[in-house]
Amino acid sequence: MAHRLCPWWLGYFLANPMRRIWQEPRVILAPFVSEGMLVLEPGCGMGFFTIELARLVGPHGKVLAMDVQPKMLTGLQRRARRAGMDSRIEARVTAEGTLKVEDVAGAVDFALAFAVVHELPDQSRFFAETYSALKNGGRLLLAEPKGHVTEAQFAATRQAAERAGFRFTAGPAIRWSRTAVLERR
DSSP: OOOOOOOTTHHHHHTOGGGGGTOOHHHHHTTTOOTTOEEEEETOTTOTTHHHHHHHHOTTOEEEEEESOHHHHHHHHHHHHHHTOGGGEEEEEOOTTOOOOGGGTTTEEEEEEESOGGGOSOHHHHHHHHHHHEEEEEEEEEEEETTTOOHHHHHHHHHHHHHTTEEEEEOOOOTTEEEEEEEEO
């Protein structure tokens, strides 16, 4: 699979409220996220899911929202301030190819990788770093767009996750997405 990065300006389209018609963040995330959790969201873009994650973790939780593109995070921070969720979100610019999550090793309850893993140059490294950040029993919801990721490519992605130590279970049905729930053993 060729490495490709979503252009930052597409973040405006991806954060459009009309997207809720086919991908409602609360419906997708509520089964996985509860009050007080520490959540990791690599490739957060302008925060379509991030704002809802912040609502779900409540005032005692935290969302670590990460992106390699500072302009995406600027858009996220603006949206978070308007929603009154900025105190629950820590926006981090990451270097391409690494999450740099050593400071939260073994502390993350849940991670969301929505339409991002296919953009990464090294999926194995991503899964190893995410695995190390999660608590035992922590889960990663993986969703990849069917229009960009074939079934065979998604199977290879799941295998990379399993090699990192994750246990695979079927993911929820999300329109136009291939999904899996991966759990740290």
